[in-house]
Amino acid sequence: MTKSEKLELALNHRSGPVPIDLGGTSTTGVHVSVVEKLREYYGLERKPIRVQEPGQMLGTIDDDLKEALGIDTTSVWSPNTNMGIPNIGEKEWRTPWGQVVLMPENFTYTTDKQGRILVYPGGDTTCEPSLMMPQNFYSFDAIVRGHNFDEDNPHVEDNLEDFKEITPEALDCIKERLEAAKKTPYARIGSFGGTAVGDVAHVPGSALKHPKGLRDISEWYVALINSPDYIHQIFEYSTDVGLKNLEKVKNIVGNDVQVAYICGADFGTQIAPLCSKELFRELYMPYYKKINNWIHENTTWKTFKHCCGSIYPLIPELIEAGFDILNPVQWTAKNMDPKALKKEFGQNIVFWGGGVNTQKTLPFGTPEEVRKEVLEMCEIFSQNGGFVFNTIHNIQALTPAENVVALVNAVKEFNGEA
Numbered sequence: 107m108t109k110s111e112k113l114e115l116a117l118n119h120r121s122g123p124v125p126i127d128l129g130g131t132s133t134t135g136v137h138v139s140v141v142e143k144l145r146e147y148y149g150l151e152r153k154p155i156r157v158q159e160p161g162q163m164l165g166t167i168d169d170d171l172k173e174a175l176g177i178d179t180t181s182v183w184s185p186n187t188n189m190g191i192p193n194i195g196e197k198e199w200r201t202p203w204g205q206v207v208l209m210p211e212n213f214t215y216t217t218d219k220q221g222r223i224l225v226y227p228g229g230d231t232t233c234e235p236s237l238m239m240p241q242n243f244y245s246f247d248a249i250v251r252g253h254n255f256d257e258d259n260p261h262v263e264d265n266l267e268d269f270k271e272i273t274p275e276a277l278d279c280i281k282e283r284l285e286a287a288k289k290t291p292y293a294r295i296g297s298f299g300g301t302a303v304g305d306v307a308h309v310p311g312s313a314l315k316h317p318k319g320l321r322d323i324s325e326w327y328v329a330l331i332n333s334p335d336y337i338h339q340i341f342e343y344s345t346d347v348g349l350k351n352l353e354k355v356k357n358i359v360g361n362d363v364q365v366a367y368i369c370g371a372d373f374g375t376q377i378a379p380l381c382s383k384e385l386f387r388e389l390y391m392p393y394y395k396k397i398n399n400w401i402h403e404n405t406t407w408k409t410f411k412h413c414c415g416s417i418y419p420l421i422p423e424l425i426e427a428g429f430d431i432l433n434p435v436q437w438t439a440k441n442m443d444p445k446a447l448k449k450e451f452g453q454n455i456v457f458w459g460g461g462v463n464t465q466k467t468l469p470f471g472t473p474e475e476v477r478k479e480v481l482e483m484c485e486i487f488s489q490n491g492g493f494v495f496n497t498i499h500n501i502q503a504l505t506p507a508e509n510v511v512a513l514v515n516a517v518k519e520f521n522g523e524a
Contacts, residue, residue, distance in 0.1 A: 109178040113293035123521040129167040130179040141165030143507035156208040180292035190227035190313035236312040244503035248310040252317040264319025272351040296363035305371040374415020398428025435460030459496040473512035480516035
């Protein structure tokens, strides 16, 4: 059975071996420092790790490490980043924790008096910095800029500059990365961007040199209630631009990817949803449906929705909106019992994640504790297919390599491959 066939069984809710995804998307990745530790663990060539997603400092997992770990997926990424620079080319950068990594060639930063790493949109140091890595941190946080949103006199065009026609250069990059992926045995995930309806990660406009409009995250959540017409205009415009771009991507990619990453907007806290079902249906549902319907009518791609937290009441809404896949399946949040999730929704949506607790067990447990939890989650989620193994969100810095090895070995054990 090929890796693509293995994933296809899971995507179509048919029983089979559990596929493993590590590093396939921006929410199923591995911190660059852990990737280096894993290469050392398996005795692979020592070299600087390329940063695949620079905001979160996720590392690229090369084919030799994929084989050692038993990973079944690979990614076809857009070159766009939240730094406003394309993730092309490479240059060495020594991180604050001492690791030498490969960053995009136009990566530009300064260090302030507090020792914080400041990154500039488009590499333009004449602008205000848009991202910051505080001391003793391992990834970047957005800096809120552009405090000129007037709730009583809003100008929606200020929030529309984020959404642009995909460039020929980006399309060429996607095509090149697809061709490279097709030469490997891995199932392919497309992360093309441009369809992140309402994702607060994009609200601050970190890639923009001079963002205007509604940019503060707290103000954004208030606007969902106080200024719904404003939000609708943003969503409508962004969806229309996103679909035009997807059509161009589809003309290049065809059906050579099995999964398309659509959106990472979160709707849950650790204890409850961030919004009501009514608000979701009013503000988000029409645009998600439009995107999913276009994809399902024009491609064979399965659509992937990331959504953290306690979202039990919203899962039926995500299914109705047309999503095929839910990630990260945070059963550690309130009202997210894994057995209940599988019983109620397992035939209607693929659970991509939920394989182990990344807030407790994976970083702080023993390898045996990791093994037991992984086996338990595989037993629950894999019944009748519809499960792709991944952790509950990205594997963070300082996670022991031995625990990640225990994780993949447990999946292999469950599949009868150990």
